[in-house]
Amino acid sequence: MERKLLVTLSVILFSSVAADDYVRPEPRQALQFPWKQKSTSQPEQVHISLAGDKHMRVSWVTNDKSSPSFVEYGTSPGKYSFLGQGESTSYSYIFYRSGKIHHAVIGPLEPDTVYYYRCGGGGPEFHLKTPPAQFPITFAVAGDLGQTGWTKSTLDHIDQCRYEVHLLPGDLSYADYMQHKWDTFGELVQPLASVRPWMVTQGNHEKENIPYLVDEFVSYNSRWKMPYAESGSNSNLYYSFEVAGVHVIMLGSYTDYDRYSDQYNWLKGDLSKVDRERTPWLIALFHVPWYNSNDAHQNEGDGMMAEMEPLLYASGVDIVFTGHVHAYERTKRVNNGKSDPCGPVHITIGDGGNREGLARKYKDPSPEWSVFREASFGHGELQMVNSTHAHWTWHRNDDDEPTKSDEVWLTSLVNSGCWTEKKWNENLRKILMEP
Known part of the structure; x- marks a missing residue:
């Protein structure tokens, strides 16, 4: 005690x-993102979220409106034993037109395990780690x-x-x-x-x-x-x-x-x-x-x-x-x-x-x-x-x-x-x- x-x-x-003694640093400028030429089917902005018991949702964006919405995944690099089908959406905002926004749920997944995955059948391989x-x-x-x-x-x-x-x-x-x-x-x-x-x-x-x-x-x-x-x-x-x-x-x-x-x-x-x-x-x-x-x-x-x-x-x-x-x-x-x-x-x-x-x-x-x-x-x-x-x-x-x-x-x-x-x-x- x-x-x-x-x-x-x-x-x-x-x-x-x-809190009283700390001298705070100066503000920093906004980050600059240079324009890059990319394939229209290249997965971008990839992120994952939990989607119910033992499942994950993989989200990404492509500029190709015909790109498929599925995720291939497995527990070894380059070897995809499983497939998760998804859905897609897009939106308009005044003069802006979004890319094709994909969401695919994968699972059931084992806890505390590394999975390797690929979005839409192409592009780079990603990996994720499931929580314990x-x-x-x-x-x-x-x-x-x-x-x-x-x-x-x-x-x-x-x-x-x-x-x-x-x-x-x-x-x-x-x-x-x-x-x-x-x-x-x-x-x-x-x-x-x-x-x-x-x-x-x-x-x-x-x-x-x-x-x-x-x-x-x-x-x-x-x-x-x-x-x-x-x-x-x-x-x-x-x-x-x-x-x-x-x-x-x-x-x-x-x-x-x-x-x-x-x-x-x-x-x-x-x-x-x-x-x-x-x-x-x-x-x-x-x-x-x-x-x-x-x-x-x-x-x-x-x-x-x-x-x-x-x-x-x-x-x-x-x-x-x-x-x-x-x-x-x-x-x-x-x-x-x-x-x-x-x-x-x-x-x-x-x-x-x-x-x-x-x-x-x-x-x-x-x-x-x-x-x-x-x-x-x-x-x-x-x-x-x-x-x-x-x-x-x-x-x-x-x-x-x-x-x-x-x-x-x-x-x-x-x-x-x-x-x-x-x-x-x-x-x-x-x-x-x-x-």
Whole structure:
């Protein structure tokens, strides 16, 4: 107990000193992508995502409208024993015409296994690594990426991390109506996103609607198809998935979330099916933070928080990841605006490297629930060690070296003594039965 207390005090002391003493580097310019002559059938912007139990979705783009939508794959280089048939889509945006966007589901796949694959019967060979079936498992976490020099630094650091799944709480490409930037973003992340699954949700920069002309999220929904149908959702903007003892809920800050909405009713149904014996960890991601002591984007998440926080609390969500604020902040376990040992830890990590720069100004004094906050670019690593303990670290981009600046050990709520199983079920049943 004394050793645990000493470690906790050391982390808090380090946290308060590090944020004040760090001299932040200058902004970096947007990345430049030279034009390259490519075959029209060449697969581009390849990325993968989880697609239900033991399955992966492979997505890619070709300029040839006649290119087939299938993936050949196997466990040895150049030897493809299996075939996954897919589908394709495309979209128009004013004068822009997308390439042919392919999505093919492959599987069933063995856990913790390397597969080699080829898209559409041609082009280069790629490889992917499936997540393990049980603990430990590590997630890389970074939101608000964009396409700047700091983005490249963040991606380089994530590439050095031994992780199985990337979690991204919104704001991917920062295309902001300039559709070719979706293409360059796909090219930028392909080296990582073609090897490990990227699980994403939408942010405000994905909302590219033009009234009467273009539906919002058409670019995002066409390119980044997530397992919404596999999780019983009717929208790509919110869904869930399970991997190695963790149930992850991806919510939409920019679609209806009140108690009469489809998203709210889907969330109630999804939470009612969670088996905490099979998935003792429960994580939620969405874009706009509910607990934020930065001056930027104050109170923007209050509406969603009022509607959905009771659901997350009654269900025993362990950790909430958000973006939007271009800085890093970690809270204590919180609920209803104050510290609560039975609430989730909220982590704002909208500091992936976007072109808008850092949100440098914080409220003073800091709220009692805020543990660590710093306006720096970086990424996080969440290692679920076992069913009871997880280790979270945040790595600041310090002169292109990933400097560990914040870390904490977490105990899952189902093992924390917050509720007996009977009381937990009563709390959840009560809120799920509300009209």
